[in-house]
Amino acid sequence: MDVYWLEQSVDDVPLEDWWLSGNERTRLTGLRFPKRRADWRLGRWTAKCALAAYLEPAGECAPLAEWELRPGPLGAPEAFFHQRPMALAISLSHSHGRALCAVAPPGAEIGCDLEAVEPRSAAFLADYFTVEERLLADRAPPANRDRLVTLLWSAKESALKALGCGLRLDTRSVHGVPTGFGAAPAGQWRALSVATGATTYGGWWREARHIVRTVVAEPPPLRLLALRADPALAAAPDGAAHLWGSHPAAACCDARGEA
Numbered sequence: 414m415d416v417y418w419l420e421q422s423v424d425d426v427p428l429e430d431w432w433l434s435g436n437e438r439t440r441l442t443g444l445r446f447p448k449r450r451a452d453w454r455l456g457r458w459t460a461k462c463a464l465a466a467y468l469e470p471a472g473e474c475a476p477l478a479e480w481e482l483r484p485g486p487l488g489a490p491e492a493f494f495h496q497r498p499m500a501l502a503i504s505l506s507h508s509h510g511r512a513l514c515a516v517a518p519p520g521a522e523i524g525c526d527l528e529a530v531e532p533r534s535a536a537f538l539a540d541y542f543t544v545e546e547r548l549l550a551d552r553a554p555p556a557n558r559d560r561l562v563t564l565l566w567s568a569k570e571s572a573l574k575a576l577g578c579g580l581r582l583d584t585r586s587v588h589g590v591p592t593g594f595g596a597a598p599a600g601q602w603r604a605l606s607v608a609t610g611a612t613t614y615g616g617w618w619r620e621a622r623h624i625v626r627t628v629v630a631e632p633p634p635l636r637l638l639a640l641r642a643d644p645a646l647a648a649a650p651d652g653a654a655h656l657w658g659s660h661p662a663a664a665c666c667d668a669r670g671e672a
Contacts, residue, residue, distance in 0.1 A: 416517045416616070416630050418525065419463040419640040423451060423510040426458045432477035433457065456505050457482055459512035464492055464503070466640040467516045487577050504574050508624065515628045516640075522614070522631040524574030528567040530560050530623045538562065541569075541584040557594070560625070564618055565589045567627040572607035572614050575629055586610070591618055602637055605629065 430438055437457060444450045461477045469475070481493045482505070492499040500519040506512065506527040515525035538547050546565050553561045568589030573582055587609040594603075600621040607614045607629055615633030619626050628637060 414518060414521060414630070414632050414634050415636045415638055416515055416521075416523065416628060416634040417463070417467050417638045417640050418513065418515045418626075418628055419459060419466060419642065420511060420513045420527075420626070421455065421459040421462060421642070422512075423455050425642075426455050430454075432461065434478050434481045436483075437481060452507050455510070455512045456507045456514075459507070459514045460490065460492070460503065460505050462642040463514040463516055463640055464494075464499070464501075466642055467501070468499075485577075489574065489577050502630075504571070504628075506570070506574075511624060513626055513628075515630075517630055517634070522575040522577070523629070524571035524576075524614070525626070525628045526567040526570035526574065528563050528570070528625050530563045530620070530625060532559050533562050533566070541566070543585050543588050545588060560620060561591075561594060563625045564591055564594070564620070564627070567625045568605055568607050568618065568629070571616065571627040571629045572609055575614055575631060576609065 430441065433441065433454075441450060441453065444453055460482050461480045464480055465475070465477065475494070479495055481496075482490045482503075483493060485491045490503055490505050492501060492503050502517040502519060502521040502523045504515045504523045504525040506525050508527045509529045511527060513525050513527040515523055517523045538550060542550070542565065550558060550562050550565070568591065569584050569587050572587045572589070573584070576582065587607055589605065589607045592604045600619060602617040602619045605616045605618045605627060607616070612631055613633075614629035614631050616627065616629030617637050618628075628634075
Protein backbone atom coordinates (compact mmCIF):
# COMPACT_ATOMS: atom_id res chain seq x y z
CA MET A 414 0.00 0.00 0.00
CA ASP A 415 1.23 3.49 -0.89
CA VAL A 416 0.47 6.62 1.13
CA TYR A 417 0.44 10.08 -0.44
CA TRP A 418 1.09 13.46 1.15
CA LEU A 419 0.87 17.15 0.36
CA GLU A 420 1.92 20.15 2.42
CA GLN A 421 0.79 23.73 1.90
CA SER A 422 1.32 27.04 3.69
CA VAL A 423 -1.09 29.82 4.53
CA ASP A 424 0.47 31.83 1.67
CA ASP A 425 -0.81 29.22 -0.81
CA VAL A 426 -4.47 29.75 0.10
CA PRO A 427 -6.51 32.04 -2.19
CA LEU A 428 -7.86 35.19 -0.60
CA GLU A 429 -11.38 34.58 -1.92
CA ASP A 430 -13.63 31.62 -1.08
CA TRP A 431 -14.65 30.45 -4.59
CA TRP A 432 -13.10 27.04 -3.89
CA LEU A 433 -15.32 26.34 -0.83
CA SER A 434 -18.63 24.50 -1.10
CA GLY A 435 -21.86 26.08 0.09
CA ASN A 436 -21.77 24.05 3.30
CA GLU A 437 -18.16 25.06 3.90
CA ARG A 438 -18.92 28.73 3.43
CA THR A 439 -21.68 28.44 5.99
CA ARG A 440 -19.30 26.75 8.40
CA LEU A 441 -16.68 29.43 7.83
CA THR A 442 -19.08 32.25 8.72
CA GLY A 443 -19.65 30.54 12.08
CA LEU A 444 -15.98 30.73 13.04
CA ARG A 445 -15.49 33.86 15.10
CA PHE A 446 -11.75 34.19 15.57
CA PRO A 447 -9.44 35.17 12.69
CA LYS A 448 -6.76 32.58 13.53
CA ARG A 449 -9.32 29.79 13.67
CA ARG A 450 -10.74 30.91 10.32
CA ALA A 451 -7.27 31.05 8.75
CA ASP A 452 -6.34 27.59 10.08
CA TRP A 453 -9.63 26.10 8.92
CA ARG A 454 -9.28 27.54 5.42
CA LEU A 455 -5.67 26.35 5.20
CA GLY A 456 -6.67 22.82 6.18
CA ARG A 457 -9.52 22.67 3.65
CA TRP A 458 -7.38 24.09 0.88
CA THR A 459 -4.60 21.57 1.52
CA ALA A 460 -7.02 18.65 1.65
CA LYS A 461 -8.75 19.63 -1.60
CA CYS A 462 -5.46 20.07 -3.43
CA ALA A 463 -4.33 16.66 -2.16
CA LEU A 464 -7.59 14.96 -3.15
CA ALA A 465 -7.56 16.43 -6.64
CA ALA A 466 -3.91 15.49 -7.20
CA TYR A 467 -4.46 11.98 -5.84
CA LEU A 468 -7.59 11.23 -7.86
CA GLU A 469 -7.01 13.23 -11.04
CA PRO A 470 -3.24 13.32 -11.48
CA ALA A 471 -3.01 14.00 -15.18
CA GLY A 472 -5.68 16.33 -16.40
CA GLU A 473 -8.06 19.12 -15.52
CA CYS A 474 -9.65 18.60 -12.14
CA ALA A 475 -13.24 19.33 -11.21
CA PRO A 476 -13.98 22.69 -9.53
CA LEU A 477 -12.69 22.53 -5.98
CA ALA A 478 -16.05 23.72 -4.63
CA GLU A 479 -17.38 20.26 -5.55
CA TRP A 480 -14.95 18.61 -3.11
CA GLU A 481 -15.81 18.76 0.57
CA LEU A 482 -14.34 17.62 3.86
CA ARG A 483 -16.77 16.80 6.67
CA PRO A 484 -16.21 15.59 10.22
CA GLY A 485 -17.08 11.92 10.71
CA PRO A 486 -18.94 10.46 13.72
CA LEU A 487 -15.79 10.63 15.86
CA GLY A 488 -14.54 13.91 14.42
CA ALA A 489 -12.06 12.49 11.88
CA PRO A 490 -12.32 14.08 8.41
CA GLU A 491 -14.22 12.32 5.64
CA ALA A 492 -14.02 13.34 1.98
CA PHE A 493 -17.06 13.92 -0.24
CA PHE A 494 -17.44 14.68 -3.94
CA HIS A 495 -20.80 15.85 -5.30
CA GLN A 496 -22.27 15.12 -1.84
CA ARG A 497 -21.18 11.48 -2.00
CA PRO A 498 -18.58 9.88 0.31
CA MET A 499 -15.32 9.06 -1.43
CA ALA A 500 -13.64 5.65 -1.28
CA LEU A 501 -10.36 6.66 0.35
CA ALA A 502 -8.77 7.35 3.72
CA ILE A 503 -7.62 10.85 4.61
CA SER A 504 -5.94 12.64 7.51
CA LEU A 505 -5.22 16.32 8.06
CA SER A 506 -3.10 18.46 10.39
CA HIS A 507 -2.07 22.11 10.61
CA SER A 508 0.28 24.14 12.79
CA HIS A 509 2.10 27.48 12.61
CA GLY A 510 0.78 28.44 9.19
CA ARG A 511 1.39 25.07 7.50
CA ALA A 512 -0.92 22.13 6.81
CA LEU A 513 -0.24 18.49 5.98
CA CYS A 514 -2.69 16.09 4.33
CA ALA A 515 -2.19 12.34 3.87
CA VAL A 516 -4.30 10.14 1.58
CA ALA A 517 -4.45 6.35 1.30
CA PRO A 518 -6.63 3.69 -0.38
CA PRO A 519 -10.00 2.75 1.17
CA GLY A 520 -9.82 0.46 4.18
CA ALA A 521 -6.54 1.86 5.44
CA GLU A 522 -6.19 3.41 8.87
CA ILE A 523 -4.16 6.58 8.40
CA GLY A 524 -3.05 9.49 10.52
CA CYS A 525 -0.75 12.47 10.00
CA ASP A 526 0.43 15.26 12.25
CA LEU A 527 2.46 18.44 12.04
CA GLU A 528 4.02 19.99 15.17
CA ALA A 529 6.37 22.90 15.78
CA VAL A 530 9.52 22.02 17.74
CA GLU A 531 9.23 23.70 21.13
CA PRO A 532 10.12 22.99 24.78
CA ARG A 533 7.82 20.68 26.73
CA SER A 534 8.10 20.34 30.50
CA ALA A 535 8.84 17.28 32.59
CA ALA A 536 5.26 17.51 33.87
CA PHE A 537 3.98 17.28 30.28
CA LEU A 538 6.02 14.13 29.70
CA ALA A 539 4.83 12.61 32.97
CA ASP A 540 1.20 13.20 32.04
CA TYR A 541 1.27 12.07 28.40
CA PHE A 542 4.33 9.88 27.71
CA THR A 543 5.07 6.25 28.45
CA VAL A 544 7.95 5.29 30.74
CA GLU A 545 9.97 4.13 27.73
CA GLU A 546 9.41 7.43 25.92
CA ARG A 547 10.43 9.44 28.98
CA LEU A 548 13.64 7.41 29.28
CA LEU A 549 14.35 8.00 25.60
CA ALA A 550 13.89 11.74 26.09
CA ASP A 551 16.10 11.74 29.20
CA ARG A 552 18.93 10.09 27.26
CA ALA A 553 18.76 12.55 24.37
CA PRO A 554 21.48 15.23 24.16
CA PRO A 555 20.13 18.55 25.45
CA ALA A 556 20.41 20.10 21.98
CA ASN A 557 18.11 17.40 20.55
CA ARG A 558 15.67 16.89 23.40
CA ASP A 559 12.95 19.30 22.24
CA ARG A 560 13.10 17.88 18.73
CA LEU A 561 12.83 14.29 19.97
CA VAL A 562 9.97 15.05 22.37
CA THR A 563 8.11 16.87 19.61
CA LEU A 564 8.62 13.89 17.31
CA LEU A 565 7.29 11.44 19.89
CA TRP A 566 4.28 13.65 20.56
CA SER A 567 3.55 14.00 16.84
CA ALA A 568 3.82 10.22 16.39
CA LYS A 569 1.24 9.75 19.13
CA GLU A 570 -1.10 12.26 17.49
CA SER A 571 -0.81 10.50 14.14
CA ALA A 572 -1.52 7.07 15.65
CA LEU A 573 -4.51 8.35 17.61
CA LYS A 574 -5.91 9.89 14.43
CA ALA A 575 -5.40 6.57 12.63
CA LEU A 576 -7.34 4.89 15.42
CA GLY A 577 -10.13 7.41 14.80
CA CYS A 578 -10.31 8.64 18.37
CA GLY A 579 -7.82 11.50 18.60
CA LEU A 580 -6.90 12.78 22.04
CA ARG A 581 -9.98 11.19 23.60
CA LEU A 582 -7.76 8.14 24.18
CA ASP A 583 -4.98 8.12 26.78
CA THR A 584 -1.81 9.15 24.95
CA ARG A 585 0.17 6.69 27.09
CA SER A 586 -1.65 3.86 25.34
CA VAL A 587 0.50 4.46 22.23
CA HIS A 588 4.28 4.22 22.09
CA GLY A 589 6.37 5.81 19.34
CA VAL A 590 9.66 4.37 18.08
CA PRO A 591 11.51 6.61 15.59
CA THR A 592 14.58 5.45 13.67
CA GLY A 593 17.44 7.46 12.25
CA PHE A 594 17.08 10.24 14.81
CA GLY A 595 20.03 12.60 14.38
CA ALA A 596 21.58 10.35 11.72
CA ALA A 597 20.17 11.87 8.53
CA PRO A 598 20.00 15.38 7.07
CA ALA A 599 17.12 17.59 8.09
CA GLY A 600 14.16 17.32 5.74
CA GLN A 601 14.66 13.66 4.83
CA TRP A 602 11.89 11.17 5.62
CA ARG A 603 12.88 8.44 8.08
CA ALA A 604 11.09 5.34 9.34
CA LEU A 605 8.71 5.40 12.30
CA SER A 606 6.54 2.89 14.10
CA VAL A 607 3.89 3.44 16.76
CA ALA A 608 2.61 0.53 18.86
CA THR A 609 -0.86 0.52 20.40
CA GLY A 610 -2.29 -2.66 21.85
CA ALA A 611 -2.07 -5.42 19.26
CA THR A 612 -1.56 -2.99 16.37
CA THR A 613 1.68 -1.44 15.20
CA TYR A 614 1.42 1.43 12.75
CA GLY A 615 4.25 1.94 10.29
CA GLY A 616 5.20 5.20 8.68
CA TRP A 617 7.68 8.04 8.43
CA TRP A 618 8.80 11.26 10.03
CA ARG A 619 10.78 14.29 8.94
CA GLU A 620 11.81 17.64 10.40
CA ALA A 621 12.41 20.83 8.45
CA ARG A 622 12.17 24.50 9.39
CA HIS A 623 11.69 23.52 13.03
CA ILE A 624 8.48 21.62 12.23
CA VAL A 625 8.09 17.86 12.62
CA ARG A 626 5.82 15.86 10.30
CA THR A 627 4.67 12.29 10.94
CA VAL A 628 2.56 9.95 8.81
CA VAL A 629 1.48 6.47 9.95
CA ALA A 630 -0.83 3.83 8.50
CA GLU A 631 -2.15 0.30 8.86
CA PRO A 632 -1.54 -1.83 6.84
CA PRO A 633 2.10 -0.64 7.03
CA PRO A 634 2.76 1.53 3.97
CA LEU A 635 5.36 0.48 1.41
CA ARG A 636 6.07 3.94 0.03
CA LEU A 637 5.39 7.55 0.88
CA LEU A 638 4.64 9.52 -2.30
CA ALA A 639 4.59 13.29 -2.63
CA LEU A 640 1.68 14.98 -4.38
CA ARG A 641 2.43 18.22 -6.22
CA ALA A 642 -0.04 21.01 -6.83
CA ASP A 643 0.31 23.48 -9.68
CA PRO A 644 0.64 26.98 -8.13
CA ALA A 645 -1.72 28.26 -10.84
CA LEU A 646 -4.57 26.51 -9.07
CA ALA A 647 -4.83 29.29 -6.51
CA ALA A 648 -5.39 31.86 -9.27
CA ALA A 649 -8.14 29.97 -11.10
CA PRO A 650 -11.35 32.03 -10.84
CA ASP A 651 -13.60 29.03 -11.49
CA GLY A 652 -11.72 26.69 -9.15
CA ALA A 653 -10.40 24.52 -11.96
CA ALA A 654 -6.78 24.04 -12.98
CA HIS A 655 -4.25 21.33 -13.61
CA LEU A 656 -2.89 19.37 -10.66
CA TRP A 657 -0.02 17.03 -11.34
CA GLY A 658 0.22 14.22 -8.81
CA SER A 659 2.04 11.05 -7.97
CA HIS A 660 1.25 9.01 -11.10
CA PRO A 661 3.92 8.63 -12.28
CA ALA A 662 6.12 11.61 -11.46
CA ALA A 663 6.00 11.96 -7.67
CA ALA A 664 8.95 11.95 -5.36
CA CYS A 665 8.82 8.89 -3.14
CA CYS A 666 10.35 7.10 -0.20
CA ASP A 667 10.73 3.36 0.22
CA ALA A 668 9.80 1.37 3.33
CA ARG A 669 12.96 2.58 5.06
CA GLY A 670 11.95 6.20 4.56
CA GLU A 671 14.83 6.93 2.21
CA ALA A 672 14.41 9.28 -0.73
